[in-house]
Amino acid sequence: MMTARFSIPAAAAAALAALAALCAASTAQAHYPICECRMADGRTVVCTGGFSDGSKAPGVVLDVIAYDEQVLVKGKLGEDSTLSFARPAQDFYVLFDAGPGHTVEIEHTAIK
Numbered sequence: 001m002m003t004a005r006f007s008i009p010a011a012a013a014a015a016l017a018a019l020a021a022l023c024a025a026s027t028a029q030a031h032y033p034i035c036e037c038r039m040a041d042g043r044t045v046v047c048t049g050g051f052s053d054g055s056k057a058p059g060v061v062l063d064v065i066a067y068d069e070q071v072l073v074k075g076k077l078g079e080d081s082t083l084s085f086a087r088p089a090q091d092f093y094v095l096f097d098a099g100p101g102h103t104v105e106i107e108h109t110a111i112k
Helices: 010-028
Strands: 033-039 044-051 061-066 071-076 082-086 092-097 103-107
Touching: 033 092, 033 103, 044 092, 071 082
Parallel strands: none
Antiparallel strands: 033 044, 044 082, 061 071, 061 092, 092 103
């Protein structure tokens, strides 16, 4: 019984390996940030952050910023990927910042 054997030239094998690595890298990067904020009670806002692939975001920056760019609350998400804060009296937005291309802004009017 004979078995068929073939070989791929080294340059073709290297090109295939590079293509496979590129595809794997783009798949690994194929997620986007998610952040939701809600009123826990009449005074407290709770924000939860994460990523579309289901991963959590502990330690990710979540700041509360007034429209004059003053940082009202400088925070980071806890181990449970949440941050609670007293709702500011002035207009504000929440900035979830997991790095370049991974930011979410939530206007105060969207927090119910």
